[in-house]
Ligand SMILES: Cc1ncc(C[n+]2csc(CCOP(=O)(O)OP(=O)(O)O)c2C)c(N)n1
């Protein structure tokens with residue numbers, strides 16, 4: 205069988221037992237085996253069962269992504285692993301807080317673009333704005349690209365939260 | 375009250391006992407009969423609890439690495455979980471090599487490590503180490519017990535995790551206050567684990583596909599590994615039945631030796647870097663490859679893009695992450711090797727039609743041609759005073775142990791002697807061969823043999839060793855003396871780190887940088903000072919007598935077998951080469967067409 209070497213991005217959701225060291229296990233697996241982590245989010249899921257959901261955006265060939273899933277699945281505290289990008293349509297969102305420092309024309313332009321991208325102003329001084337923006341990774345990247353020449357000073361991004369569309373659950 | 379004697383029944387137990395007592399009670403429930411350990415401040419409460427009971431035996435090793443290897447030997451030769459106890463800090467860090475060794479070779483171990491009291495964790499307290507942090511990538515799973523009420527449950531869970539699915543080592547880090555404070559006992563859970571439930575039953579559809587592919591084969595090949603050993607003796611019995619039924623050729627990995635009887639005509643010997651010519655060429659040339667419980671390790675596959683290039687591949691493994699990791703396979707089957715082989719047999723019988731017997735006969739003819747090369751042939755000069763060839767030493771060890779009729783277990787260190795042991799000692803049963811396969815840990819063999827001997831007191835337990843490796847855990851001779859464990863150390867003494875020297879010869883212009891050991895000890899005197907028996911053979915005429923005397927002795931023995939220093943391990947697939955690019959030994963007379971001189975030619 206020929207090995208497919210095309211790279212793809214995968215959004216993997218992992219349902220884990222919420223116990224000490226679980227994040228270190230997951231992150232250690234990625235670093236120890238040389239897999240990429242493009243973004244990672246983790247938070248408890250409130251289903252009364254002491255579980256957390258970890259969303260990882262990674263990239264690799266199909267064979268590597270299958271390997272990542274299998275490696276995650278065999279961690280003892282892992283309940284379920286799903287490759288959302290491969291198992292049907294899904295929604296992925298991230299939030300960013302974006303600080304723009306500047307004055308004059310650039311400041312006006314930044315505000316105008318923010319409106320067009322539906323970014324909210326959550327803080328303002330005479331020389332700065334903080335925008336809050338939610339969307340998929342591409343939208344955030346595009347907005348940040350536009351902000352770069354307009355005084356982009358600092359960004360804080362949450363990483364991706366993702367969920368399958370429709371009735372499907374992991 | 376807390377001094378519980380042997381196997382008390384649950385009704386007589388107080389509701390709360392000291393953590394150390396609860397720990398021992400849980401170990402008893404898990405049928406632990408022996409612990410390999412070494413004491414220290416953090417585990418003194420456990421040692422106190424051990425002192426007060428007789429149900430569990432403790433074997434005091436001389437180094438914590440050896441405790442883990444001994445538990446590995448115990449586990450591999452019995453199919454049970456091996457148990458280790460070490461103190462915090464240096465006790466735990468010394469155990470790490472053993473843990474990684476067990477992880478790489480899928481050996482079930484539970485290792486209890488002491489830890490500073492919970493309120494001191496993170497304070498750089500005396501003999502504190504971040505044991506769960508250090509051992510996270512060294513174990514299948516690990517636990518830090520922070521609450522007394524979790525203690526018993528964690529111990530039971532650790533044993534479940536260690537033995538279930540693909541087995542492996544599990545660490546339980548035990549802060550000292552948890553060992554002292556009262557804790558409740560809970561029996562092992564009878565319900566399924568909340569998250570870890572490995573699949574053991576093979577999928578019937580995949581089994582049917584596999585049988586169809588196998589029946590359609592013209593040049594089939596069976597390749598099996600440690601997974602068959604781990605699945606228990608019944609899996610080996612099923613493998614024999616299936617192989618005989620199909621008439622297919624079979625090879626075993628280093629880890630899988632003994633699963634199929636080595637003297638059976640369908641057995642092509644071990645495969646891989648120092649595997650036989652016929653096994654590797656059959657792997658290269660087959661059209662359907664059935665892998666059972668092996669993992670397409672790089673020592674086995676050689677250059678990946680040239681590995682078994684024209685075969686349809688079926689892979690049975692209990693660990694889904696082993697499938698499609700290195701080699702893409704067409705028919706993956708997740709499950710226990712024993713169950714999968716039984717399912718293959720049932721499906722083979724149920725499906726109509728048979729394999730093309732004429733094509734299979736042709737395939738065997740080709741294989742016999744390769745076999746005819748006799749790749750393991752070597753020349754031993756039999757004149758009095760002649761130097762002993764290491765291959766001959768192993769061959770005689772095999773012959774004479776067989777002649778003795780004793781139940782024999784072999785462990786090895788790492789190096790050329792290990793490969794010669796794998797090539798020339800022929801195993802007919804599983805669980806008789808303990809070698810460090812995945813990690814290749816020098817210093818493994820002596821403590822492993824010690825663990826085997828503890829499990830099988832009447833058996834003949836031999837460590838086939840190199841003179842360099844044996845020095846890495848030689849202190850265990852003292853343990854052997856203390857417990858009267860009559861382990862035999864059979865050193866193929868070439869005064870070189872032979873395997874290093876071989877690579878330097880082949881790849882680094884024979885510049886033998888730091889691979890010669892000057893000032894080796896006198897192993898005969900060394901045995902003597904450790905209360906054992908020291909023997910030596912320096913020429914071929916002395917060999918049999920030394921082996922016989924070694925086998926007959928009821929004490930620990932070191933047999934120093936002085937062998938030809940220049941001998942190399944062949945055949946060999948140089949790393950990065952393909953199976954059909956094997957090097958045969960220099961001076962190999964009957965060569966396949968196309969082999970050029972100097973033993974360096976590609977086949
Ligand atoms: C702990 C450890 N350190 C280093 C090595 C690398 N190594 C592999 S084989 C070998 C030489 C072993 O020499 P010896 O025990 O005399 O065996 P021989 O090859 O001579 O039979 C070395 C250093 C290893 N496998 N393990």
Ligand SMILES: [Mg+2]
Pocket residue numbers: 789840841842866867868869870871872
């Ligand atoms: Mg040597």
